[in-house]
Amino acid sequence: MRRFLSFLKLFRYDLIVLLTALRHRDTPRRIKAMLGLAVVYLVSPIDIIPDTVPLAGILDDMVIVPAAVCGLTNMLPSHVRREAEMKAERIARYMPLLMIGASLFILLWVGLFVYGAYCLLAYIVG
Structure with missing residues (x-):
């Protein structure tokens, strides 16, 4: 359980970094589009495993969306990521x-x- 909670904290930080990087003008459009697709996948009723399947339907969302956020954060240009991490640290203090x-x-x-x-x-x- 402790490992899962630490994973959620890491995901939350990466999500804040990615959301602050979206406002940066040097963030590539493909990253913005891919994050939009991840959000659409999360709310869409069409999934790899439908949400009506108990546990497995929600589990695929819990795996795919954090993996997409982590991957997109790693795809950010280094100067954009550095600035976004500085802003994310300020935001995380007030979380x-x-x-x-x-x-x-x-x-x-x-x-x-x-x-x-x-x-x-x-x-x-x-």
Whole structure:
């Protein structure tokens, strides 16, 4: 389990590096396009192993997408990767605060949705 969590941390860092590198003007278009294809593969219902197959359907997404991110990060030009890693380190310092903020934001929206559904149901029933 510890090995899996360390892999997720490494994947998260590579993903931040790749996302910051996408904004750089010297990032090749093929890398941008291939990351777009990886995202489309992740959300697409058409997979190598369909998501309806228990465990194996999700497992292929868990293998292919991190492998694509790792490979694309290694394909970045050295100066782009260096700059992206410096920006990613700054972002990674604030990651716990960003996650707390995002969680609070999602909880607020869920609360508003539940409250709206309750008010709508009370209006329909009463």
